[in-house]
Amino acid sequence: MLLIHCPCCDETLPEMEFAYAGEAHVARPADPSAVSDAEWEAFLFIRTNVKGPHFERWRHIHGCGRFFNAVRDTVSDRFLTTYPAGAPRPDLTTLMGDDA
Amino acid sequence: MSRFRVPGMGRVDHEAPVKFRFDGVHYAGLAGDTVASALLSHGVHLMGRSFKYHRPRGPVSAGSDEPNALIGTRRSRARAEPNTRATMQEIYSGLRTVSQNKYPSLKFDVGAVNDAAYMLFSAGFYYKTFMWPRSFWDRVYEPVIRAAAGLGVAPDREDPDHYAGRYLHTDVLVVGAGPAGLAAARAAAEAGQRVVLVDEQAEAGGSLLSEPSVRIGGKPAWDWLAAELAALERLGVRVLPRTTAIGYYHQNFVALCQRLTDHLADPDPALPRERMWRVRAGQVVLAQGALEKPLVFDGNDRPGVMLAGAAQTYLNRFGVRVGDRVAVVTVHDSAWFAAFDLADAGSKVAAIVDLRPEVSENLRDGAKARGITVLTGHTVTGTSGRLRVTSVRVNRLKDGGGLGAPRQIDCDALLMCGGWTPSLHLFSHTKGSLRWDADGRTFLPDRTLEDCRIAGAGRGLWGIADALADGAAMGAAAAQAQPGTVPAVENDRTGGGIAMAELPTDRNASRARAFVDYQNDVTAKDLRLAVKEGMRSIEHVKRYTTNGMATDQGKMSNINGLMIAADALGKAPPQVGLTTFRPPYTPTTFGVFAGYHRGGHFEVTRKTPIDGWAEAQGAVFEPVGHWRRARYFPRGREGMDAAVARECAAVRNGVGLFDASTLGKIEVAGPDAVEFMNRVYTNPWTKLQPGRCRYGLLLGDDGFIRDDGVIGRLADDRFHVTTTTGGAARVLNMMEDYLQTEWPDLDVWLTSTTEHWAVLALNGPMTRDVLAPLVGGLDISAGAFPHMSVAACTVAGVPARLFRVSFTGEVGFEINVPARHGLAVWETLMDAGADHGITPYGTETMHVLRAEKGYIIVGQDTDGTVTPHDAGLGWAIGKAKPDFIGKRGLERPDLVAPGRKQLVGLLTEDRSRLEEGAQIVLDPKQPKPMKMVGHVTSSYASAAVGRPIAMALVEGGHDRMGETVYVPMPDRVIAAKITDTQFHDPAGDRLKL
Numbered sequence A: 001m002l003l004i005h006c007p008c009c010d011e012t013l014p015e016m017e018f019a020y021a022g023e024a025h026v027a028r029p030a031d032p033s034a035v036s037d038a039e040w041e042a043f044l045f046i047r048t049n050v051k052g053p054h055f056e057r058w059r060h061i062h063g064c065g066r067f068f069n070a071v072r073d074t075v076s077d078r079f080l081t082t083y084p085a086g087a088p089r090p091d092l093t094t095l096m097g098d099d100a
Numbered sequence B: 001m002s003r004f005r006v007p008g009m010g011r012v013d014h015e016a017p018v019k020f021r022f023d024g025v026h027y028a029g030l031a032g033d034t035v036a037s038a039l040l041s042h043g044v045h046l047m048g049r050s051f052k053y054h055r056p057r058g059p060v061s062a063g064s065d066e067p068n069a070l071i072g073t074r075r076s077r078a079r080a081e082p083n084t085r086a087t088m089q090e091i092y093s094g095l096r097t098v099s100q101n102k103y104p105s106l107k108f109d110v111g112a113v114n115d116a117a118y119m120l121f122s123a124g125f126y127y128k129t130f131m132w133p134r135s136f137w138d139r140v141y142e143p144v145i146r147a148a149a150g151l152g153v154a155p156d157r158e159d160p161d162h163y164a165g166r167y168l169h170t171d172v173l174v175v176g177a178g179p180a181g182l183a184a185a186r187a188a189a190e191a192g193q194r195v196v197l198v199d200e201q202a203e204a205g206g207s208l209l210s211e212p213s214v215r216i217g218g219k220p221a222w223d224w225l226a227a228e229l230a231a232l233e234r235l236g237v238r239v240l241p242r243t244t245a246i247g248y249y250h251q252n253f254v255a256l257c258q259r260l261t262d263h264l265a266d267p268d269p270a271l272p273r274e275r276m277w278r279v280r281a282g283q284v285v286l287a288q289g290a291l292e293k294p295l296v297f298d299g300n301d302r303p304g305v306m307l308a309g310a311a312q313t314y315l316n317r318f319g320v321r322v323g324d325r326v327a328v329v330t331v332h333d334s335a336w337f338a339a340f341d342l343a344d345a346g347s348k349v350a351a352i353v354d355l356r357p358e359v360s361e362n363l364r365d366g367a368k369a370r371g372i373t374v375l376t377g378h379t380v381t382g383t384s385g386r387l388r389v390t391s392v393r394v395n396r397l398k399d400g401g402g403l404g405a406p407r408q409i410d411c412d413a414l415l416m417c418g419g420w421t422p423s424l425h426l427f428s429h430t431k432g433s434l435r436w437d438a439d440g441r442t443f444l445p446d447r448t449l450e451d452c453r454i455a456g457a458g459r460g461l462w463g464i465a466d467a468l469a470d471g472a473a474m475g476a477a478a479a480q481a482q483p484g485t486v487p488a489v490e491n492d493r494t495g496g497g498i499a500m501a502e503l504p505t506d507r508n509a510s511r512a513r514a515f516v517d518y519q520n521d522v523t524a525k526d527l528r529l530a531v532k533e534g535m536r537s538i539e540h541v542k543r544y545t546t547n548g549m550a551t552d553q554g555k556m557s558n559i560n561g562l563m564i565a566a567d568a569l570g571k572a573p574p575q576v577g578l579t580t581f582r583p584p585y586t587p588t589t590f591g592v593f594a595g596y597h598r599g600g601h602f603e604v605t606r607k608t609p610i611d612g613w614a615e616a617q618g619a620v621f622e623p624v625g626h627w628r629r630a631r632y633f634p635r636g637r638e639g640m641d642a643a644v645a646r647e648c649a650a651v652r653n654g655v656g657l658f659d660a661s662t663l664g665k666i667e668v669a670g671p672d673a674v675e676f677m678n679r680v681y682t683n684p685w686t687k688l689q690p691g692r693c694r695y696g697l698l699l700g701d702d703g704f705i706r707d708d709g710v711i712g713r714l715a716d717d718r719f720h721v722t723t724t725t726g727g728a729a730r731v732l733n734m735m736e737d738y739l740q741t742e743w744p745d746l747d748v749w750l751t752s753t754t755e756h757w758a759v760l761a762l763n764g765p766m767t768r769d770v771l772a773p774l775v776g777g778l779d780i781s782a783g784a785f786p787h788m789s790v791a792a793c794t795v796a797g798v799p800a801r802l803f804r805v806s807f808t809g810e811v812g813f814e815i816n817v818p819a820r821h822g823l824a825v826w827e828t829l830m831d832a833g834a835d836h837g838i839t840p841y842g843t844e845t846m847h848v849l850r851a852e853k854g855y856i857i858v859g860q861d862t863d864g865t866v867t868p869h870d871a872g873l874g875w876a877i878g879k880a881k882p883d884f885i886g887k888r889g890l891e892r893p894d895l896v897a898p899g900r901k902q903l904v905g906l907l908t909e910d911r912s913r914l915e916e917g918a919q920i921v922l923d924p925k926q927p928k929p930m931k932m933v934g935h936v937t938s939s940y941a942s943a944a945v946g947r948p949i950a951m952a953l954v955e956g957g958h959d960r961m962g963e964t965v966y967v968p969m970p971d972r973v974i975a976a977k978i979t980d981t982q983f984h985d986p987a988g989d990r991l992k993l
């Protein structure tokens, strides 16, 4: 069971309290009616599915209830960082150091 | 005294005989024995038959790595367990054990014919032999294989034991209580850490239990051990014997299975049988030691052939000689010491065969002093004996290659040692990388991301002094302390050796029965054949041969298998790589995984405030999500159909009462509540006046229906949203997601109120007669409070939110009262309606009534690929709104294409009732496979309509009104006419009464 740091509660808590919520930084277009079918398809369905550091969303569903973002290495399952929803994408080189 | 027991030796209690049975025969062992040691003390080696060839087998080890000696243990019909390792099961008075996989008896087994047919069962035989004809699989191959192969028999009664679970947080967890683990625990505890020390054996000590001649700190090993355990207790270390670390998970989360009663004659029934500890450790020290490898040669599986270290353990720990006349074959020094101990205890050591040309002087001297024949530079090429080894075939290894003439050496036990390999399993669970040690020809642990250290033999160190020193160093490091002094060790029998693939032979290698994996009956020949037939990856070789895939997870076979496969591939072992070790480390009961979560505790059962009343009335319940809901209320001996027909009639003609408390409820409040509702639901909300309700439809952004429900506007800035029973949590999560991450600018609060309101649904033409006298502060006449109204009032003196809504097509009210008043109001309504024949009804009647009206159930009549238009709900879309969830999705090319499956009604021509889920075709005479154009989603008998009714999703259904479609069933084809989905009162006049 993973331990996850909730940036809202500022506590590291067991995975059981959290729910995964898909890839992060996939913004819903401000005016969906203005986007093409291809753009809408990309928003709905196309995900990066990376091997390595993955930007993803979690919700502290059995805690504060907030959605937040995380960077998790899909190879090691290590969380590199968590940060509030809406905050900019953290810099991977800083996070991973030499491993980036 | 049993014949092979050595008086005064071992840690067993020679004054405490323990009687048990094996295959119906009574045996006496001693307190402290395992089943294996007790049987061996009587000279019984034959304990089972092998999985595939039914070859006679005896214990090859003395521990949890045992592949052969698997037995059934039994207290009662329900308390029985197959595949127990005789080397781990402690005996207790009255224990009953049986051998497995034999018919009719262990000593004469007809399944052993498989052994004669050996050539048929070689690598990949599952894939080759049973390819065709296909019909043979069900009728011939599978029943025969199941009867002939396999392990023990599972009990046929529910497990009466209970299993416990606990969480534990500790600074340092030490796995393995041998010298390295003991030293690590001591060092960490002395540095002030909270320490847990676990060991799978019945007592702590590890290799010290088999090496009593060592002296530590001036004391005999076992005195030192007792003093050390006392010191650990004083330091507050929690020592858990009979506790196996079965899995090592992320962030130092380690699962431990503790066995509490399997060794007790008469366990307290209050005790759990086993306990799962879920440990989160700051630091982990793995001190699991090393596993001895068998040697691979023809006949290496005959009862009496066992690991040299196991024989040493049986002698020193249990006081049991494994034979009178013992031969040894080895490539490692350690087997020599086992031979010396046996010779000193009175067994004749017939010969020590060592494949190495030279061994150290002290080994030669030790053998000479005991009169043991030494055959260095020799190999073993076979064994003889039917149910027990009687002799071993030995050849000299010629200098230039090739073998000398064979000679026969008589023996009743053959000890083998192929060297030692670190126990890498738990380390591998952490995804730790391994390093190939070319000198030791073994894999060693290398790097892991976990806060984990390996101490002692687990990282390739040999000998008790090194283990103690390394353990102390690792324990101190885990505690971030300086290592203390380590006690001096005398008489430490260290040594080294080499590693081999299969042993050389002068006989036809393709006929050799040289086993690598004893439990799955995989031979060296099988592995070479797999490579020859094209398997290149070790993972493919493993699956093709099943090497390492038995319940022992290849503890003995993985490294030998790798060596042979690498040799066959012409590659170095590290280039071939090791297969993956996965949890659990040893076979683990389902019971301990389930723990408390069984029966009624398997998952939560949510109950409404009316649940107890319904139960007292004899309601039949059904699960809906986690809820249990009253399905119908049978009277007398009524079946479901009769009860539902009676309940339906009561609602259509009089008045019925339904517990709708499970409806999901979400309070949406705040200055931007109406804007939020406009964006989330398809419908327009701006013009909905407070006090009015609307049917709301929720889509995903892909345009498909997710949920629905009636929504009341309580005030300009407040909505009472209802969701489907099963969808409540999902809808709230989706709303929170959009609110928090897409529209954080909206000032809205979302609150789940599902469990705060009991919802009592009164329906039927006489509803108002029952309700009106109980309502305070509100005129509920048709004119003052029309269909789709909501208001606050009191009902039976209790504050209520009263909705005039209907899911039946009759006049209906949903009375929301605080949950704690739900039952009282329900009972008041039942009393008040008695004169009107008020009838409680359940979910089945609710389903019939709504289907007669064509009201959909999301998840039954929709399946996640249905749009509002498909479901005939296009009217619920606020087309003028700039955006809502799913609006753009509805424009997707596939969603506007013709030929989509659409929801329609079906009436069968022969008035039979269709089966839900049945497939629909347009032409029943077309050749198979027929083109299926849809399926039946809902189907009920309907008294109101006078015939069975059904709803279905049918391709282009809306344009097929009046057409006939066909439902092929196993016995006939049913013709049905496509109709509108509103079967009853299509104009909705009855709602307006």
Ligand SMILES: [Zn+2]
Binding pocket: A006, A007, A008, A009, A010, A060, A063, A064, A065, A066
């Ligand atoms: Zn939180």
